Amino acid sequence: MFLWRKWSFIPWNELQLRNERNLQGDVSLVPALWRGNPVMVKLVEKNVDTESEQMLRNEIMMVKTLSHPSIPLYYGWGESEKELFLVMELLRGASLEKMRNTLKGDYAKVAEIFYRCVEVVEYLHSRNIIHRDLKPSNFFVLEGGCNIKVLDFGVAKSFRANATLTGDTGSYWYMAPEVISDGYVENEKQYDMKADIYSMGIILNELLTGVTPYIEYPDATPWQIANTVLRQGLRPQLVADCPCLTEFQSLIQACWVEDPRNRPNISQVRIEMFEILKRMGISVKDYNKTSCNLQ
Structure with missing residues (x-):
């Protein structure tokens, strides 16, 4: 593995970009070589989409302060006359979104992977x-x-203890009611870290059911779903009632409860997942040695 500990300004001409590009909205992910090593370059065109450019600048400022096994290695950033870019390690594997069908019904594997997700959010x-x-x-x-990596810090935010945030950010299906504000309520609601807890509950339910949230409403737009979540307390269809899933159900419902003050914090979620893993016969002590067949 290519190791690079120093955060760097990277000149554009040091990158050898490959032809293929993975577009994510107005952001491109491009495999490249930097100093002879394979990397991934995340870039946006400057002065074309100012929101995407600002999100990438925010991500650049955020990730250079982070260091965790479940956060990608970021080597540096740079900008040319036309493009702003961030250089990170090249990851091999698949997103949880793409693995959803593979994981369906494999509750042990879901529990292991979700525990890793909880660790990095903590x-x-x-x-x-x-x-x-x-x-x-x-x-x-x-x-x-x-092992997992959490991606995309474009809308991540630092805040002081006891502070709250306002504004509509994130993806509607996973967005907490207190975050769904712009265009739906007269005054913006405030929110804090408990908004992430809500999202984690939606994610866990999705991994266990193997289907996207609100699939039972095929004709509804994301905005209609968001409005119903906000005004009527709509939630995705809970994972099927099965004795082995009772603990998962309780945790999911605790995470997506309406009042954020009544949701657990992320450390409480981790402790509960720790206990679930033990009761499933998965030794947490040997957790790093546990392998998953991702084929």
Whole structure:
């Protein structure tokens, strides 16, 4: 593995970009070589989409302060006359979104992977960072195991203890009611780290059911779903009632309860997942040695 500990300004001409590009909205992910090593370059065109450019600048400022096994290695950033870019390690594996069907019914594997997701969110919250866009496509499971990486810090936010945030950010299906504000309520609601907890509950339910949230409403737009979540307390169809899923159900419902003050914090979620893993016969002590077949 290419190791680079120093955060760098990277000149554009040091990158050898490959032809293929993975477009995510107005952001491109491009495999490249930097100093002879494979990397991934995340870039936006400057002065074309100012929102995407600002989100990437926010991500650049955020990730250079982070260090955790479940956060990608970021080597540096740069900008040319036309493009702003961030250089990170090249990941091999698949997002939780793409693995959803593979994981359906494999509750042990879901529990292991979700525990890893909880660990990295706990790290972020310990640094007073709220991700604000947690969803399966932003968790990447590495090849050959249950290790994960959390992606996309474009809307992540640092805040002071006891502070709250306002504004509509994230993806509607995973967005907490208190975050769904713009265009739906007269005054913006305030929110904090408990918004991430809500998202984690939606994600866990999705991994256990193997279907996207609100699939039972095929004709509804994301905005209609969001409005119903906000005004009528709509939630995705809970994972099927099965004795082995009772503990998962209780945790999911605790995470997506309406009042954020009544949701657990991320450390409480981790402790509950720790206990679930033990009761499933998965030794937490040997957790790092546990392998997952991702084929």
